[in-house]
Amino acid sequence: MILDDFLKFDANGLYCRYADFYLDPQQPVKTAVISHAHADHAVSGNATVYATPATIAFMQLRYGKSAGRELYTAAYNAPFTIGEVQITFISAGHMPGSAQVLMDYKGIQYLYTGDYKLQPDDTCEPIEWVQANVLITESTFADPATQHPDPVQEIKKLADVKSNILLGAYGIGKSQRLIRMINDHAPQKQILVHHKVMPINAVYQRFGFELGPHQMYSRKLMKEQSEYVYIVPPFTFDSYIRATGVRRFFASGWKKLQVNQQDTLFISDHADWNDILEAIKQVKPQQIWTLHGDGRHLKEHFKDSIVVKILN
Known part of the structure; x- marks a missing residue:
């Protein structure tokens, strides 16, 4: 059974009370699972950090000893556990070491995308797909009017x-x-x-x-x-x-x-509307939870087929 309260926002960020950890917390916490090294996802001062090797390396470069008191690395597709939740990092295609976080709790899979992109990029690992019961997707550009150019x-x-x-x-x-x-x-x-x-x-x-x-x-x-x-x-x-x-x-x-209409350079490292639809097609979730943006267009688009819950 999908647990509606498996992830909840509190004052520190997105919290999993079933194993007492945060995903990309906004404030320093006891246990943090970090999807990637951008500062709005990876803060300093956490006691324990789980992340990919590249994410840890970027955090150490930026924060030094404040990157975390205990640092645990896990490669892509190498499961580990926190409490009763099994966690696996899946490549997100956003930057080196960026990871989707697949969480398995009592036979139900919850996939947190972090930031992700589908466009080819020779400076990071390409996105990988796994199926999950719940897709927790960023919705930075979740608007049918937004389609990234080549x-x-x-x-x-x-x-x-x-x-x-x-x-x-x-x-x-x-x-x-x-x-x-x-x-x-x-x-x-x-x-x-x-x-x-x-x-x-x-x-x-x-x-x-x-x-x-x-x-x-x-x-x-x-x-x-x-x-x-x-x-x-x-x-x-x-x-x-x-x-x-x-x-x-x-x-x-x-x-x-953009600076002006003449000198534009639309290059994004996030999924646009069509990319999010492709992610949903690949993951085949029973429910979609949105965050980091506006999930209203997805809620309307899937109103007759998939439950869409807006977390933020």
Whole structure:
């Protein structure tokens, strides 16, 4: 029997009381199961952390000793238990080490997706599919009006720009994907990287993900017009609002983060509406629970066939 209260939100985040752990807690807790290393899913200060090896490595880079007092790693498809719940990490295709969390309790499978994407990405493991009784899916872009364009066609926009480019992107995950895509699809560009992104790139290389040629930014280089693409985190991008001699792009699936109508770069690391429908097709759940977004469109879409519960 599916337990309606198997997962519940409280002040610390998404809690499983049947084994006393949190999934991607928002505040430090005693026991945390972390789906991936982005800061909105992986906070510092937890006592015990379970995650994939890559996720632990990124957390240690960012948080040092505060990554967790006890750190337990599990490879994909290698079950472990917390209390009476068996947990298995399944690749989510979002960034290196990103995992869906399959939880089996008394013969019922609950699959928490974390953040996931279906688009091909050579800088992380591809998504895998498993079936479950309950699919707990992120719903960041769960809107029929949202369909992500082909990322290769998006990145080729940069090839047509002959001036230097200031490219804003999140430092972990998106920046590395962009470096690889630019090298693959606009190889005439010379890639410069913000100094805070370089240590993250080293973790990628340690886990076998090659990004291709790039170098540390220098002010001297950017004074030349030599088709440089300077990839910077959001805070640096925002501080360069008056930068001259460059075209400004920001890589995101969100329209609100695009610089203007001319210079858009719609590259997302999340599932769009069609991708979520594909996930539901693959997982074959009896129930869908939504979080991290707006589940109302899914609730309406499946009103005659599948129970949809909005957790947040």
